[in-house]
Amino acid sequence: MTNSDRIIVPLDVPDLESAIAMLDLLPEVNFWKVGLELFVSSGAEILGILQERQKKSFLDLKFHDIPNTVAGACRSASRYQVDLLTLHATAGRQAMTAAKEAISDLLSPPKLLAITVLTSLNARELALDLKIPLELSEYALNLALLAKESGIDGAVCSPQEVAQLRRVCGEDFLLVCPGVRPSWSIKGDQSRVMTPAQALKAGADYLVIGRPITGAEEPKVAWAKICHELGDI
Numbered sequence: 001m002t003n004s005d006r007i008i009v010p011l012d013v014p015d016l017e018s019a020i021a022m023l024d025l026l027p028e029v030n031f032w033k034v035g036l037e038l039f040v041s042s043g044a045e046i047l048g049i050l051q052e053r054q055k056k057s058f059l060d061l062k063f064h065d066i067p068n069t070v071a072g073a074c075r076s077a078s079r080y081q082v083d084l085l086t087l088h089a090t091a092g093r094q095a096m097t098a099a100k101e102a103i104s105d106l107l108s109p110p111k112l113l114a115i116t117v118l119t120s121l122n123a124r125e126l127a128l129d130l131k132i133p134l135e136l137s138e139y140a141l142n143l144a145l146l147a148k149e150s151g152i153d154g155a156v157c158s159p160q161e162v163a164q165l166r167r168v169c170g171e172d173f174l175l176v177c178p179g180v181r182p183s184w185s186i187k188g189d190q191s192r193v194m195t196p197a198q199a200l201k202a203g204a205d206y207l208v209i210g211r212p213i214t215g216a217e218e219p220k221v222a223w224a225k226i227c228h229e230l231g232d233i
């Protein structure tokens with residue numbers, strides 16, 4: 001796999017037409033993420049389009065509910081044949097175990113990823129607003145280990161925690177990092193960031209890179225620049 005195959009680009013757009021326009025603009029991208037904005041506005045149609053175009057897909061709906069509801073949602077989402085699917089680790093052990101169990105009899109179930117600590121949060125918010133009494137990195141590690149123990153395939157974490165998670169959770173645990181910013185792009189609402197090269201070097205399997213590409217004046221140029229920085233082009 002080349003480094004550019006490790007980049008997942010989110011289709012964070014308000015409607016299906018904009019999503020298709022983005023796919024047409026960036027045929028080089030092989031892995032796309034469909035999140036709340038597009039799924040809530042336009043439903044599952046985009047997932048069929050990605051399949052027709054032989055692209056890999058990540059359905060990022062971040063389920064967070066009681067075990068029965070999370071399990072049912074994962075089972076329902078699996079009908080779209082996506083490669084990756086997210087739920088929150090803070091839903092707890094029972095919800096994660098039930099989610100895994102709910103898709104265990106399927107022929108090609110999606111890999112389940114647990115959200116640890118959102119990359120937009122900083123240590124101050126975690127301590128003062130959310131009243132979490134642990135260091136941010138320790139909290140992220142605890143959530144990742146809980147996910148692993150519950151049979152979840154991997155975690156979503158910031159690049160700033162990925163080296164530690166890789167060390168403790170092992171090579172087989174899938175680690176996907178948003179919060180990735182090339183040196184030439186702005187952070188926006190992301191808080192715990194690293195560059196694409198740093199994030200891969202730290203041990204990420206996949207990077208989620210959105211606005212630095214999709215919000216660029218010329219998305220194709222931004223994509224090529226990132227691939228070049230990763231040594232691909």
Ligand SMILES: O=C(O)c1cc(=O)[nH]c(=O)n1[C@@H]1O[C@H](COP(=O)(O)O)[C@@H](O)[C@H]1O
Pocket residue numbers: 010012035060086115117118119120156157178179180190208209210211212
């Ligand atoms: O689950 C995610 O993908 C996710 C988790 C997280 O902690 N932080 C995070 O930014 N994301 C998603 O990753 C993408 C990041 O987009 P950009 O900030 O535009 O690069 C968005 O689609 C977010 O929904």
